[in-house]
Amino acid sequence: MPSIAKPVAKHPSLQRNKLDLTIRDYEGAMSTLCAGCGHDSITAAIVKALWKMSIEPHRIAKLSGIGCSSKTPTYFVNGAHGFNSAHGRMPSIAAGASAANRDLVYIGVSGDGDSLSIGLGQLCHAIRRNVKMVYVIENNGVYGLTKGQFSASTDIGSTSKKGDPNRMPPIDPVTMALSIGATFVARSFSGDKDQLVPVLEAAVAHRGFALIDVISPCVTFNDHKGSTKSYLASRQSMVRPIETDFVPPAEEILAQIGTNGVTSVTMHDGSVLRFTAVPKDYDPTDRGKVSAYLRERAAAGEVVTGLLYVDESQPDMHEMSQTVATPLVNVPYSKLCPGSGALSKLLDQFR
Amino acid sequence: MIAQGKYTESYLLNRKSNVFPGILGRTCDRPCEPACRRTRVEEKPVAICRLKRVAADLKGEYKQFLPTAPETKNGKRVALIGAGPASLTVANDLMPLGYSVTLFEKQDKPGGLMRSNIPSFRLPESVLQEECDDILEMGVDVRYNSPVTSMRDLLGQGYDAVFVGTGAPRGKDLDIPGRHDTDRIHIGIDWLESVAFGHIDKIGEKVLIIGVGNTAMDCCRTSRRLGGNDIKVMARRPRAYFKASPWELEDAEEEQVEIVINHAPKRFVIEDGRLVGMEFERLEWDAKARNSRVLETVILPCEDVILAIGQENAFPWIEREIGIEFDKWDMPKVDETTFESTRPGVFFGGDSAFGPKNIIWAVEHGHQAAISIHNHCMGVPVTSRPPQGLNIVSQKMGLSEWSYHNDYNPSKRQKMVHVDLTERFQKLNIEVELGFDPEQTAREVQRCLNCDIQTVFTAKRCIECDACIDICPVQCLTITRNGGEEDLRGRLSAPAINLTQALYVSDALPQTSRIMAKDEDVCVHCGLCAERCPTAAWDMQKSDVLIPFAGISVCTNSYATV
Numbered sequence: 001m002p003s004i005a006k007p008v009a010k011h012p013s014l015q016r017n018k019l020d021l022t023i024r025d026y027e028g029a030m031s032t033l034c035a036g037c038g039h040d041s042i043t044a045a046i047v048k049a050l051w052k053m054s055i056e057p058h059r060i061a062k063l064s065g066i067g068c069s070s071k072t073p074t075y076f077v078n079g080a081h082g083f084n085s086a087h088g089r090m091p092s093i094a095a096g097a098s099a100a101n102r103d104l105v106y107i108g109v110s111g112d113g114d115s116l117s118i119g120l121g122q123l124c125h126a127i128r129r130n131v132k133m134v135y136v137i138e139n140n141g142v143y144g145l146t147k148g149q150f151s152a153s154t155d156i157g158s159t160s161k162k163g164d165p166n167r168m169p170p171i172d173p174v175t176m177a178l179s180i181g182a183t184f185v186a187r188s189f190s191g192d193k194d195q196l197v198p199v200l201e202a203a204v205a206h207r208g209f210a211l212i213d214v215i216s217p218c219v220t221f222n223d224h225k226g227s228t229k230s231y232l233a234s235r236q237s238m239v240r241p242i243e244t245d246f247v248p249p250a251e252e253i254l255a256q257i258g259t260n261g262v263t264s265v266t267m268h269d270g271s272v273l274r275f276t277a278v279p280k281d282y283d284p285t286d287r288g289k290v291s292a293y294l295r296e297r298a299a300a301g302e303v304v305t306g307l308l309y310v311d312e313s314q315p316d317m318h319e320m321s322q323t324v325a326t327p328l329v330n331v332p333y334s335k336l337c338p339g340s341g342a343l344s345k346l347l348d349q350f351r
Numbered sequence: 352m353i354a355q356g357k358y359t360e361s362y363l364l365n366r367k368s369n370v371f372p373g374i375l376g377r378t379c380d381r382p383c384e385p386a387c388r389r390t391r392v393e394e395k396p397v398a399i400c401r402l403k404r405v406a407a408d409l410k411g412e413y414k415q416f417l418p419t420a421p422e423t424k425n426g427k428r429v430a431l432i433g434a435g436p437a438s439l440t441v442a443n444d445l446m447p448l449g450y451s452v453t454l455f456e457k458q459d460k461p462g463g464l465m466r467s468n469i470p471s472f473r474l475p476e477s478v479l480q481e482e483c484d485d486i487l488e489m490g491v492d493v494r495y496n497s498p499v500t501s502m503r504d505l506l507g508q509g510y511d512a513v514f515v516g517t518g519a520p521r522g523k524d525l526d527i528p529g530r531h532d533t534d535r536i537h538i539g540i541d542w543l544e545s546v547a548f549g550h551i552d553k554i555g556e557k558v559l560i561i562g563v564g565n566t567a568m569d570c571c572r573t574s575r576r577l578g579g580n581d582i583k584v585m586a587r588r589p590r591a592y593f594k595a596s597p598w599e600l601e602d603a604e605e606e607q608v609e610i611v612i613n614h615a616p617k618r619f620v621i622e623d624g625r626l627v628g629m630e631f632e633r634l635e636w637d638a639k640a641r642n643s644r645v646l647e648t649v650i651l652p653c654e655d656v657i658l659a660i661g662q663e664n665a666f667p668w669i670e671r672e673i674g675i676e677f678d679k680w681d682m683p684k685v686d687e688t689t690f691e692s693t694r695p696g697v698f699f700g701g702d703s704a705f706g707p708k709n710i711i712w713a714v715e716h717g718h719q720a721a722i723s724i725h726n727h728c729m730g731v732p733v734t735s736r737p738p739q740g741l742n743i744v745s746q747k748m749g750l751s752e753w754s755y756h757n758d759y760n761p762s763k764r765q766k767m768v769h770v771d772l773t774e775r776f777q778k779l780n781i782e783v784e785l786g787f788d789p790e791q792t793a794r795e796v797q798r799c800l801n802c803d804i805q806t807v808f809t810a811k812r813c814i815e816c817d818a819c820i821d822i823c824p825v826q827c828l829t830i831t832r833n834g835g836e837e838d839l840r841g842r843l844s845a846p847a848i849n850l851t852q853a854l855y856v857s858d859a860l861p862q863t864s865r866i867m868a869k870d871e872d873v874c875v876h877c878g879l880c881a882e883r884c885p886t887a888a889w890d891m892q893k894s895d896v897l898i899p900f901a902g903i904s905v906c907t908n909s910y911a912t913v
Binding site: 003004005006007008009010011012013014024031034035036037038040041043044190191193217219223231232235 | 391392751752758761820846848862873878886
């Protein structure tokens with residue numbers, strides 16, 4: 001942990017976003033994670049994405065559970081709301097918060113322990129409800145906070161720091177999410193901000209639950225030879241078959257189109273996701289084909305990254321529940337709770 | 352060391368190269384401050400000059416730590432001409448080596464220009480005398496009231512080497528109508544000298560100063576103290592083209608001196624043999640102040656005029672056929688590295704070498720000339736210069752512990768407190784600047800961005816985790832694919848806009864063969880990159896530049912504290 005505060009000195013050519021804020025205005029407290037932790041890079045990517053999108057800090061809510069990953073909301077956007085929940089229970093808190101105020105941008109940060117062990121059920125139901133939020137799994141394949149035990153995402157054969165191999169099969173959040181109907185599924189790597197930042201922007205623009213599984217090496221307990229989630233192994237096994245551009249409404253971006261062609265998906269708010277260099281026959285809106293492609297590549301020992309699947313047609317939690325368009329916090333109390341007379345009338349209907 | 356209150360140690364360290372910390376801490380032209388990197392993150396540089404004064408003012412007993420001359424001399428005799436900063440520096444460097452040094456001075460006190468041209472309200476006489484004495488007390492044979500009138504005669508006295516440090520003693524004149532019809536027109540540097548030595552103690556109420564350099568500032572402020580109360584400094588060109596240091600202009604204006612721009616002198620107005628005014632052409636300049644046109648002529652009343660339009664060298668006492676060649680501007684031909692003239696064994700330094708510069712340059716000339724003189728006397732070619740050295744040592748002491756102060760202090764430059772206007776004019780020698788108090792000193796020192804602490808990168812250790820890039824407060828780090836410099840400058844975390852600052856580009860990184868690029872431009876040396884680096888690929892290392900002096904090579908030139 002650094003002993004000094006981050007200097008307030010700024011680069012003289014520091015840019016400002018539409019809110020006249022610099023990227024430094026989206027920073028949080030100094031990180032207390034180990035030096036070199038992948039999580040800090042993800043934090044930096046979140047800072048950059050939120051700054052680029054000019055989201056007002058006070059319109060952001062940061063949520064997390066327990067674990068190294070769950071400490072990180074402290075390290076970005078000081079001016080945002082935050083809730084650090086019980087272990088694995090962040091999805092319910094997020095669903096509840098979203099129910100009460102559908103206008104905020106919800107950024108949930110979790111880890112492989114928080115999401116794939118104790119909180120797996122919670123995660124599945126948040127996906128099922130299609131709660132509009134960004135859900136980042138900072139996946140390092142190890143329980144770092146408790147000193148390096150295998151987690152539910154440790155690959156078969158990956159070794160602990162002392163050299164013991166893991167024998168249990170991992171839960172892959174990406175294929176799991178696809179199989180239960182997630183509407184936005186992506187995977188990235190903490191060391192690849194060129195990819196992670198646009199994926200985060202797309203996730204913020206998505207109308208429902210956006211899952212991003214981010215490989216995030218644990219520099220202290222899982223960055224050794226024999227680990228499949230070290231910096232080196234992640235770089236070696238990662239493939240990036242899809243380049244993703246996030247194109248906000250009314251902003252033209254000229255990008256080079258790869259030899260394999262381009263696929264565009266229009267988001268709910270009018271922004272466009274543009275997939276370039278897509279493999280032949282790859283359709284990021286076809287759940288079956290994406291699943292098959294991922295299984296095929298996994299069998300070949302590759303970890304596919306990028307925004308893999310997106311479906312903008314599905315209703316989110318509020319649409320399914322037919323709630324009012326106004327966030328409930330803004331509905332007058334007299335209307336929200338019309339009193340015992342109204343309740344009696346309602347109950348009478350069931351007699 | 353200043354931050355730690357080790358004033359004596361900092362004074363002695365500073366003295367090695369600077370020789371006159373107390374004097375220069377008050378009067379320096381500060382060529383260092385425009386180079387200060389603090390100006391890259393905010394407006395004003397660290398008050399380097401004033402901090403040297405703090406060390407000089409607050410130092411404790413220090414005389415016992417000064418260099419001393421050995422009792423046994425080395426048998427070599429050196430003559431120095433003029434007791435200004437250049438000659439005194441030569442004496443300072445040569446005395447400890449056993450030289451017998453004879454110093455010729457036309458006045459009856461040492462200091463040269465530092466005494467005659469810098470008014471005592473800027474530089475107290477006691478400070479000047481103390482630092483001159485520190486050198487002279489090593490046993491320099493000083494001959495006061497002894498102007499050298501013939502170089503030929505001096506060379507005939509068998510000195511092993513002669514150093515000329517006579518400055519640029521002749522103030523430029525302004526030969527326009529009326530110049531020679533009154534005795535109330537003064538040459539700036541001569542007038543200041545007369546004031547310094549007590550020959551002049553008053554001036555008229557209305558005074559015009561012609562010229563707008565630092566000498567003009569000294570003249571107007573001195574006039575203010577000798578009876579002048581309507582003082583105008585007359586400049587030909589707009590303010591952006593003034594030669595005076597900005598802070599000296601500020602100090603003059605604080606004393607209600609009026610600075611008048613765009614006025615070119617035309618003639619002196621004499622009535623009944625008495626100076627009553629001066630006529631000027633009021634000018635209008637084009638955008639870059641190259642061409643002007645005359646708008647009108649105006650007459651400004653005055654009782655005295657002081658000319659401060661520059662100074663020149665003058666060597667009427669050096670015979671032209673004794674092997675010392677002069678160029679077409681009647682300046683001696685002097686080697687810019689060795690400071691030797693065309694006659695072996697005769698050296699020049701300070702303003703007398705290349706024309707008017709400033710005190711700190713004179714000191715540097717003195718150091719270099721001393722090396723040459725030592726070489727010359729020891730039979731080594733003067734062109735054989737001792738090498739500079741550089742020590743680089745890691746400052747890491749432990750987890751989050753560094754042996755330098757890395758916390759960035761956002762304080763603004765501390766303001767120098769001045770004596771009240773009413774009080775300061777009561778006597779000529781009331782020092783205007785009070786110096787920094789301890790709190791101001793502590794804040795000002797912490798503004799330093801530790802340029803001596805380098806970020807040193809070892810590419811083979813890097814695992815490309817991006818921790819350093821993410822933490823850097825000024826976005827000076829980037830990991831990217833290599834490319835040409837122009838291409839690379841545009842692809843960094845923040846554009847590298849200062850083209851005079853070279854980019855650091857590492858060897859190829861082990862995992863992806865990309866490179867680490869660093870734009871040093873606005874690095875504040877906070878060390879967070881090194882602190883967040885899990886593999887110690889980044890390290891903060893102190894670079895100690897080792898400067899050789901005459902007879903002291905960098906190997907023995909320890910900067911260790913006393």
